[in-house]
Structures are given as C-alpha cells and as structure tokens.
Amino acid sequence: MTIVDAIAEPLPRAVxxxxxxxRNVSHLASVxxxxxxxxxxxxxxxxxxxxxxxxxxxxxxxxxxxxLEVPAGLVLRRAGITAPxxxxxxxxxxxxxxxxxxxxxxxxxxxxxxEAIAGASxxxxxxxxxxxxxxxxxxxxxxxxxxxxxxxxLALQEQGVVRIRAAWxxxxxxxxxxxxxxxxxxxxxxxxxEARGARFEIRHLAASxxxxxxxxxxFDLVRFGIAAYGFSPFDDxxxxxxxxxxxxxxxxxxxxxxxxxxxxxxxxxxxxxGVPTLGIAKASVQLAxxxxxxxxxxxxxxxxxxxxxxxxxxxxxxxxxxxxxxxxTAETWADWAETIADEMITGVASRVPRVYVG
Numbered sequence: 342m343t344i345v346d347a348i349a350e351p352l353p354r355a356v357x358x359x360x361x362x363x364r365n366v367s368h369l370a371s372v373x374x375x376x377x378x379x380x381x382x383x384x385x386x387x388x389x390x391x392x393x394x395x396x397x398x399x400x401x402x403x404x405x406x407x408x409l410e411v412p413a414g415l416v417l418r419r420a421g422i423t424a425p426x427x428x429x430x431x432x433x434x435x436x437x438x439x440x441x442x443x444x445x446x447x448x449x450x451x452x453x454x455x456e457a458i459a460g461a462s463x464x465x466x467x468x469x470x471x472x473x474x475x476x477x478x479x480x481x482x483x484x485x486x487x488x489x490x491x492x493x494x495l496a497l498q499e500q501g502v503v504r505i506r507a508a509w510x511x512x513x514x515x516x517x518x519x520x521x522x523x524x525x526x527x528x529x530x531x532x533x534x535e536a537r538g539a540r541f542e543i544r545h546l547a548a549s550x551x552x553x554x555x556x557x558x559x560f561d562l563v564r565f566g567i568a569a570y571g572f573s574p575f576d577d578x579x580x581x582x583x584x585x586x587x588x589x590x591x592x593x594x595x596x597x598x599x600x601x602x603x604x605x606x607x608x609x610x611x612x613x614x615g616v617p618t619l620g621i622a623k624a625s626v627q628l629a630x631x632x633x634x635x636x637x638x639x640x641x642x643x644x645x646x647x648x649x650x651x652x653x654x655x656x657x658x659x660x661x662x663x664x665x666x667x668x669x670t671a672e673t674w675a676d677w678a679e680t681i682a683d684e685m686i687t688g689v690a691s692r693v694p695r696v697y698v699g
Contacts, residue, residue, distance in 0.1 A: 353593035353610035353693050357389050360699030361586040363401035368584050369565050370402040373552050376559040377404040381566035388687040389589060390695045392420050399424050407564050411435050414445040437461035448472050450480040452493050459502050470507035473530040475523035477513040491534045507543045508534060514550045524558050550574040572672055572682040579672055587670055589686050590662035594655045605636060606647045608658045613640040615689040620677035627659040627668035
C-alpha cells in the first residue's frame with residue numbers, strides 16, 4: 342500500500358431522513374385514527390437523535406411523546422418541546438420534582454413510586470398513568486398489587502398530590518391469542534379500578550404491532566415505536582409491505598484499495614461503530630452500483646470484495662438504507678445477524694455522526 346492508496350480518519354455516518362419519519366408518522370396516524378399517536382423516542386429515538394425526531398414526529402401528527410427516563414424528558418423540555426411527554430422507567434434517583442414541575446407525565450407501576458412523588462414537594466399535582474402488568478412483565482403492577490396501587494393513587498389524588506390520567510399496559514406481542522388474553526385482562530383491571538373509584542381520561546395498550554393489526558387494542562392512543570422508524574414489528578411482513586420507509590441510512594467511505602493486492606477494499610466502519618459480526622458470511626454492502634460481499638469486520642473497518650467494480654478512494658459504501666437503490670435494509674442486516682431491526686438501528690454507535698436531511 343502506498344500513501345495514495347489510503348486515507349486517514351474514516352468518517353462513517355448515519356443519514357437520517359426526516360421526511361421519511363414524517364411520512365411514516367402520518368401514515369400510522371391514519372391507520373390508528375381516531376386514536377392518537379404517541380411517538381416513542383426512547384433510546385435517543387432508536388439511535389436517530391432525540392430532538393430532531395421528536396420535532397419531526399410532532400410536525401407530522403404525533404400528539405405526544407414517550408421516553409423511558411425522566412432525564413430524556415427534561416432534555417426535550419429544555420429544548421422547547423411543549424407536547425405531552427410520558428416517562429415510565431424510574432429508579433431511586435429519579436428527580437420526581439423536576440419531572441412534575443416540567444409537566445412530564447409519569448408511568449406508575451408500584452406504590453413506592455407514588456410515595457416518592459408525595460415526598461417530592463412539587464408545586465403542582467403529578468399527572469400519572471397507572472400501569473398494570475398484562476403478561477409482558479416489563480414493569481407494571483401485578484393483578485394482586487393493582488388494587489393497592491389504585492387505592493394509593495386515589496388517596497393521593499384526594500390530597501391534590503397526583504392527578505390520575507390514564508390506565509395502561511404493554512402487550513407481549515407473543516401471538517394474537519396471547520394478546521387477546523392480555524386485552525381481556527386489561528379490560529378487567531380497568532373495570533376493577535373504576536369500581537374502586539378511579540376515572541381515567543385515557544387508556545392505552547397498543548404499540549406498533551397491535552396498533553397496526555389489532556384495532557380493538559388501540560383505545561385512545563397508540564404508542565408507535567419501531568414502525569415509525571420504518572420497520573415492521575412482525576415476522577411475516579417487511580416494513581415496505583406496511584407502507585413504511587426506513588429513516589436511517591448507514592454509510593461509510595472506502596479507505597483502502599486493493600487490500601492484500603486483491604479486489605478487496607477496506608470500508609471505514611466496523612463493529613466498534615455497531616456493525617454486527619454475526620452473519621457476515623451472508624452480508625454485503627452497496628458499492629459502485631453493485632452488492633459487494635463482506636469478507637471481514639474489524640473494530641473500526643470492514644473488508645469487502647469489490648470484484649470488477651471500479652472503486653475509488655472515498656467512494657461511499659451503503660450498509661443499509663431504504664432499499665430503493667439496491668442496497669440492503671436494516672431488516673435485511675437483522676436477518677443476516679439473526680436479530681431484529683430495532684437492534685441494528687439502536688446499535689449504531691454514538692460516535693457515528695448523525696446527518697439530517699429532508
């Protein structure tokens with residue numbers, strides 16, 4: 342290799358198409374109507390960038406946003422986002438007072454969380470969504486603990502400490518039969534809470550899967566996550582079959598030609614950037630107008646066989662994108678790596694710059 346055969350400091354990038362995000366949200370809003378859309382922007386908006394995605398989603402018709410942790414909600418509030426926000430993953434260090442005073446609604450699964458809210462001495466009532474576990478076991482009160490959770494919330498509401506806004510849960514999405522059982526259990530839990538005096542402004546249960554295929558689970562709003570980013574929540578359909586467009590394109594430059602004197606070239610992205618090493622025997626990238634098979638993935642680079650393609654330094658290789666130019670999608674890479682598209686896109690390392698278009 343000579344000095345003209347390579348470049349230093351390769352710069353991979355994730356190109357985020359906000360127009361595609363808006364299109365997906367608008368489409369999902371039409372599917373879910375009259376239920377509202379709550380856009381899930383957890384995990385830095387599935388790796389796409391919290392604030393740009395939140396803004397674009399609200400522009401496209403999302404009525405509210407869902408984060409996991411209070412700090413993410415505070416970031417959005419400090420950036421000027423005024424739309425309703427829900428946070429539901431809490432720990433012993435949660436800043437309850439900051440959440441309440443910044444109008445972050447709180448998903449509540451346990452009595453200790455209500456007790457912590459009562460001790461926060463906020464200047465207004467906390468708006469709470471009481472969560473019952475219907476089988477996913479991703480927090481939520483068990484049916485045995487549900488009555489006590491409801492009673493505690495009602496007592497605090499009488500004192501002006503909380504305002505009960507919603508009843509909610511997560512579906513396990515294991516099968517349609519399991520989801521229907523969970524739906525029935527949710528109905529029972531809501532009825533039990535109402536019999537104890539609770540009055541819910543809204544109810545929500547469905548995320549992407551049930552939001553698309555289970556109308557009876559939509560209730561007042563649907564929490565759309567992975568579907569909004571262009572990917573299917575189902576094993577039997579791709580995002581494109583559901584009218585969805587991938588929002589992220591992952592690409593990197595050619596940094597070295599003729600590796601080992603062969604037709605192999607080096608691309609400036611590796612497993613340190615989130616490229617999976619599992620399934621590389623099946624993997625390929627789009628380069629110089631053709632699919633080039635992946636030979637090896639290293640920490641900060643990968644080697645592909647360019648074959649007869651005319652490749653130059655700094656040419657762009659596309660790992661995954663929307664699939665409309667022959668490139669793979671994140672769903673394709675997920676199949677190769679025996680995982681899901683969610684992991685592919687959230688796994689793109691934060692050191693990979695996000696570039697926004699559309």
